[in-house]
Amino acid sequence: MRVQNSASRAIVDYFNSPAWSAPQESDLLAVILRELMEAGEPATNKAVIARVIERLEVEGDARRxxxxxxxxAQLMETGSSE
Structure with missing residues (x-):
């Protein structure tokens, strides 16, 4: 059991370390979904993709x-498998 506890601890430490961060895409998706809900619009795949395209047209930061x-790309891949 000691090995399992140390492995569990290592996993927890990894995800709590400053080096680990959630993918930026998930943060962007969360913001877009929140905006759609606040606007009372349905959070459909089409609506989310449209918002992402709008952002692509105006964003100036290369990393963003x-x-x-x-x-x-992830949304398009997900939509094609449905």
Whole structure:
């Protein structure tokens, strides 16, 4: 049991370390979903993709642009499997 406890502790430490951070795409998606809900719009795949495309057209930060591109690719991949 000691090995299992140390492995569990190592996993917890990893996710609590400053080096680990959630993917930026999930943060962007959360913001977009919150905006849609606050506006009373349905959070459909189409609506989310439209918002991401809107952001791609106006975003100036290269790193944020790449995050939006990755999010769009993930959404398109998810939508094609449905």
């Amino acid at each position: 642009l790449e995050n939006y591109r990755q999010l769009l």
